[in-house]
Amino acid sequence: MTDNSRLRIAIQKSGRLCEGSMDLLKAIGVKLSIRDRLLIAHATNLPIDLLRVRDDDIPGLVMDGVVDLGFIGENELEEKMLERQALGKQHQFQTLERMEFGGCRLSIAVPNEFDYQGAQSLAGKKVATTYPYLLERYFKEQNINAKAVMLNGSVEVAPRAGLADAICDLVSTGATLEANGLEEKEVIFRSKAVLIQRAGDMPDAKQKLIDKLLTRINGVMQAKESKYIMLHAPKGRLDDVKALLPGAENPTLLPLAGSDERVAVHVVSTETLFWETMEKLKALGCSSILVLPIEKMLG
Numbered sequence: 589m590t591d592n593s594r595l596r597i598a599i600q601k602s603g604r605l606c607e608g609s610m611d612l613l614k615a616i617g618v619k620l621s622i623r624d625r626l627l628i629a630h631a632t633n634l635p636i637d638l639l640r641v642r643d644d645d646i647p648g649l650v651m652d653g654v655v656d657l658g659f660i661g662e663n664e665l666e667e668k669m670l671e672r673q674a675l676g677k678q679h680q681f682q683t684l685e686r687m688e689f690g691g692c693r694l695s696i697a698v699p700n701e702f703d704y705q706g707a708q709s710l711a712g713k714k715v716a717t718t719y720p721y722l723l724e725r726y727f728k729e730q731n732i733n734a735k736a737v738m739l740n741g742s743v744e745v746a747p748r749a750g751l752a753d754a755i756c757d758l759v760s761t762g763a764t765l766e767a768n769g770l771e772e773k774e775v776i777f778r779s780k781a782v783l784i785q786r787a788g789d790m791p792d793a794k795q796k797l798i799d800k801l802l803t804r805i806n807g808v809m810q811a812k813e814s815k816y817i818m819l820h821a822p823k824g825r826l827d828d829v830k831a832l833l834p835g836a837e838n839p840t841l842l843p844l845a846g847s848d849e850r851v852a853v854h855v856v857s858t859e860t861l862f863w864e865t866m867e868k869l870k871a872l873g874c875s876s877i878l879v880l881p882i883e884k885m886l887g
């Protein structure tokens with residue numbers, strides 16, 4: 589029996605979003621004992637159950653209220669939303685946070701030999717895709733009379749197999765397109781992973797837990813972007829040193845044993861410190877310049 593008082597989170601079982609979602613859950617302190625083939629994993633330290641499913645199923649599980657939260661790519665989410673809207677099915681949800689992983693774009697690509705003169709060259713053509721609703725929306729917006737052909741896999745081989753004239757598929761590095769003799773022409777959607785919540789009332793205890801998880805997620809994301817910088821600086825150049833440190837709050841100044849002219853500067857910077865800046869700091873007379881990662885941040 590499933591326990592309704594526990595927060596249910598859907599994540600992709602295996603694939604491109606799996607590692608990012610699992611790493612984040614770990615970073616925010618959700619302890620799991622996952623045995624490989626299990627659909628449900630119970631957290632051992634919080635009232636949370638993980639449902640490990642195909643990513644295609646996640647938007648529907650959230651929109652039907654079967655799970656409370658889900659990690660999903662915006663591409664899949666938007667496609668399922670358009671599909672459900674068209675079919676008159678429930679398609680409400682709330683986006684809680686955009687993640688830093690799962691970044692990709694949905695693009696139209698054509699074979700190298702295709703004489704492409706802009707999107708209108710697609711008129712009268714067949715375009716293979718796993719995202720027919722997003723593609724049809726693009727055709728409509730651009731006033732192009734083309735046809736989306738639905739394929740669940742091997743989209744990039746469709747032109748060679750004579751199934752379509754072009755494709756519309758996810759691209760990240762572009763290596764898959766290149767390997768298949770295809771050229772990216774139009775980006776129709778930019779995507780990242782998002783954390784979504786089901787619509788409707790949430791019991792108090794669950795909402796409190798969600799809020800706590802969100803605070804922790806923000807802490808992890810903020811920490812990832814931040815660095816702890818330590819250096820020794822000449823007292824007379826402190827203003828110049830501060831001006832060079834990106835997004836830093838007031839630094840902590842600490843005396844250095846045996847030196848009256850130099851101090852240790854410690855600062856949390858919201859941006860990374862580039863080599864160029866480190867070289868400028870050195871030119872100002874700074875030494876022992878250290879840039880350290882921050883694991884967690886609160887407040």
Ligand SMILES: Nc1ncnc2c1ncn2[C@@H]1O[C@H](COP(=O)(O)OP(=O)(O)OP(=O)(O)O)[C@@H](O)[C@H]1O
Binds near residue numbers: 662663759760761780
């Ligand atoms: N090359 C990529 N780089 C980064 N993110 C990607 C890439 N390809 C896909 N994604 C993102 O990850 C999501 C899942 O991609 P994946 O290829 O693992 O899906 P899948 O094969 O449909 O898996 P499943 O078996 O769960 O249905 C995509 O919907 C997209 O949001």
Ligand SMILES: O=P(O)(O)OC[C@H]1O[C@H](OP(=O)(O)OP(=O)(O)O)[C@H](O)[C@@H]1O
Binds near residue numbers: 760765
């Ligand atoms: O631009 P690239 O970096 O080459 O990435 C794009 C490829 O990545 C995804 O597939 P994935 O490798 O996840 O395999 P799948 O098709 O089996 O889902 C996507 O469907 C593309 O085929």
Ligand SMILES: [Mg+2]
Binds near residue numbers: 642643644
């Ligand atoms: Mg899928």
